[in-house]
Amino acid sequence: MRRSKLPEWFVLLLPAFIILAAVVLIPLVLSFYSSFTAYRLTRPDSINNWIGFRNYVRLFEDAGFWWAFGRTVFLLTIALNLEMLLGLGLALLVNKVTWGQRGLRTIMMFPMMFSPVLVGFQFKFIFNDNIGLMNNALQSLGLTDQAIPWLVDGGLAMFSIIFAEVWMSTSVFAILILAGLFAVPQDPLEAAKVDGCTPWQTFRHITLPFIMPFIYIALAIRSLDVARAYDIVKIMTNGGPANRTELIWTQLARTGYVDAKMGLANAMGYISIFLAIFFTVYFFRKLNASRQILGMAD
């Protein structure tokens, strides 16, 4: 049967390799090269202007860039953890429901139907201080007589962005964790009940370890495509005001497309890729460790 010299696993993986190479690797090589040049979009010849590590050196010396970097790490940490906790809570709530689960789960996934650009516009209007839904509601309920500047105040602006991001992405956690809850074996749960464990103890010692792999899978998945948040931030604050919400992605896009300095932007891109790789590999490790506990790893 085996006429081809290539191993079967390789043949099976070949389509994936080819597509990923064409769409991700080749462009990345190109942008990696250009990150060592003074490449300007509007002057295509400038890609031949090799400047070595100048772009990277400049970034390492740029305090504004490192602030943006730190803010991005902060945003990722807070948003992912919040999404995880809220997703867990949501999954537990929905899991208990015995009727109409299918509809409820669909509602739970409602925010996943929203394109990130749309979410950006939506929350920009919701958080508008003058005519936005949020302030209107708070004022109508008599909770405040102030117009709260959601998108301007340093802390609140970050909060608003995180709120939008969490609203959009908690569903992913909820649905994955819910799948985990469905898969928890019933026997140990029954046994725990008989032994007189409190619901908290049961959750802590039986349910939680079992759904940990699901949580880490969700974290890994989310940390992979978390840069989607760029679309939201771009529309809501575009890094402003006075750089209070500047993230590595908003800075990258502005440098690359508006200022047309693609060489420099690609250098930023590489640093942001390392950031994503770090988060993802970290969660992969955690995932394997939690599987080990359950005795499910390879």
Place this chain on the structure above:
Amino acid sequence: MKKFYLSVSAAALMLSAPSALAAEFDGVELEAKLIGGEQYERLYSRIAEWEKETGASVKIISKKNHFELDKEFKSDLAAGTTSWCVGSNHSSFASQYPQLYTDLTPFLTEEFIGEYVSSNIAASKLDGKLVMLPRAQFDVSALYYQKDLFEDEDNKGKFKEEYGYDLAPAETWEQVSDQATFFTDPPNFYGTQYAGKDEAIVGRYYEMVVAEGGQLFNEDWSPAFNSEEGKRALKWFVDLYQNKSVPAGTPSYLWDDLGQGFASGNVAVNLDWPGWAGFFNDPASSKIAGNVGVVAPPKGSAGVRTGWSGHHGFSVTESCDNKEAAASLVAFLTNEDSQKLESEAGPLPTRSAVWDHVIESSKDDPYRAEVLAAFQEAASTAFPAPQTPYWIEATNLIFPQLQAAILGDKTIDEALAEAADEVDSMMKDEGVY
């Protein structure tokens, strides 16, 4: 020879007369990248007419909003995919891609060019090259206000008592400041507002610096705004924000927030673009419909009106295979009939004859007449964005500093010094001086 031939064709186009030249571009296909959006697309219905007259056909290969198109043009330059012919352009962005578009002068007669408003033609040139022909989408701001506030006797009395002069639509920016403070009642009502981020706030700041008698850049493009005039201009923005006469969210506002805010009826005075005139007076979109007044933009302390302006237009690429046909299309889309059609819906024309036409035809509509009078006055003293390829990049360096001063993170002096410093090193990096 060529010039003569084209002058005839241009004349023929202007008259829209079917003639022997009818099929002069038979079989030519032009690829075009045009700006999309309700306000701009009405004009494109005329393309079919041009196709019929010339025998050429137009293929619209891209239709996006302006900022997306800008990104696309830059990407095209980078990838070398510029074989298309006609592109929408904007006077504030044109200087970023000087090699992309060709000089249109050789394809047009002097008389034809002379029919446009001369300041618009001047703003369409880069280093003497006419890189675009302006369409009837001229933008300069005028001061919109809620009429009843200024007619209210109670307001008038109190205002006079407090400030010592009569309450009337502002003639100077200092008066705007007084009125804004007077009318403000947060969180329900605000005196005024301004664009708070990106290129928008730098544009607003730029025109204020000019109105104060200063300039943003020196002749050699070194920054000139860290000056007394520059500081006075920034102080206007800072003071209004600090005494809460503008909404607290102002630093996050862009044009759409401003327009929606004014239309919601809780802002007294609003410097805004002509594109909103119809929106503000339409009961389906605005709560203050029927109560909107418009005057020319106020003056700064130097006695100069603010008047940062820009216009849309069409350009022909340098690498286009059939520049004559492309130029003919561009001329057609900006000719008298086209501009009449486009300005009918509200936008401002860039041809002298069409200005006369719209003013004449709005005689029976007092609101429209008021709008046009204000904007005509504004247009007469308008000035374009600084024409350097680094304008947009400079705005990205300046706006965070302006915001920092407005929010009180930095003093005016600190913010401007830092902004000037950054612009200076950017210009040096780019080898400008």
Place this chain on the structure above:
Amino acid sequence: MAMDINDKHRLKNRLLKAGHLIALFIAMCIICVPGLWVVVNSFRPTVEIMAKPPVWIPTEFNLDHYRAMFGAVGEGGIPVVRYFTNSLIISVTSTLIALLVGMAGGYAFARYRFKGKAAIFVGMMLTRAVPGIALSLPLFIVFARVGIIDTHFGLILAYVAMNVPFTIWLIDGFFRQVPKELAEAAEIDGCTRWQAFWKVEFPVAKAGIASAGIFAFLTSWNEYALASQLTRSVNSKTMPVGLLDFTSEFTLNWGGMSALAVVMIIPALILTFIVQKHLIAGLTFGGVKG
């Protein structure tokens, strides 16, 4: 006394139940309100959406935004039908291809032992970690050179690449679920490996494939950063990119945007509801075994 304890117990249970329902209700509200706000806005005149003082109880519902959107170009109309078809063709095709490629890849990871397997696996996942915004320009240049800008093919290719890592992951977990012996038994019975795959392994993996499919579909359906760079005209513009048609230099038509958003949301919602049954099962198997 015993009665008393029982009563207390019952009361406690009832309180817990009520608490659970209230918490669930609040959670669902937070999820739904911002989304429904968009839906409601699409039926309201602009003057009411951005009103202050706010209009809490809409006085007027109409289809004006929809009528304008489907209307003539230049009067608020946009080519919705073209955008919708583009979105549909691109999302469905890219999802199907991603599933096929993912099945092949997942099978390879689940059934074969080879050198550097873990590294290859993580490497594949990491291709997804490249931010769209960092990838969009180099990708554009490559695509422009090949000549597939503004085509369905170009965008499909990009989305397949985006979705393959995740589909491989989920499907891989699934195939591991099927005992190797089962497939081997089928082979002994005279099936080829190919037949054994379709008869034994594929049916078990169906739920996983469905859930990978819905994730892939939603990702493609909503993607903006790459689409805005790789599409240009009605030939290939998808609905998320079409949303920006409602913005111009100075204005933004939020009502119209909401109307298009509703057209985007409803098919995705229906699809999710249909696939819901398989979704949970799919994710369960795919997740635990790595």
